């Protein structure tokens with residue numbers, strides 16, 4: 723009985739170690755432009771060693787198709803392919819109460835934008851609205867404690 727419990731505990735530790743290894747940051751190459759994408763966690767939907775650089779993420783988020791926003795630029799769609807800013811790629815930051823928080827997603831402060839923000843937070847439950855400002859709904863990790871002024875805004 724004790725051996726069985728010990729074996730179960732050992733397996734549990736190994737799983738935790740494996741999880742920790744998988745979550746480690748590594749140098750990534752941008753799958754879009756081929757430049758460095760920085761050191762971030764590997765997103766499961768990208769080939770090993772590949773991620774997305776901030777410049778390409780901004781380009782994808784702002785590009786249009788036939789005069790309308792490219793659906794791939796929506797943060798929910800972007801996250802399916804490339805992961806989450808602040809974890810799998812470089813984020814933009816939002817200054818709130820003197821601290822900088824990684825913007826994981828942002829949506830227009832409209833009915834559709836609010837609906838998209840809710841869909842995003844339903845998919846990623848450990849995220850919440852950090853602020854609604856300047857016509858934007860800004861979503862961050864709920865465990866992001868912010869950093870003191872060392873980042874862009």
Ligand SMILES: [Zn+2]
Pocket residue numbers: 752753754755756757774775776777778779
């Ligand atoms: Zn790139």
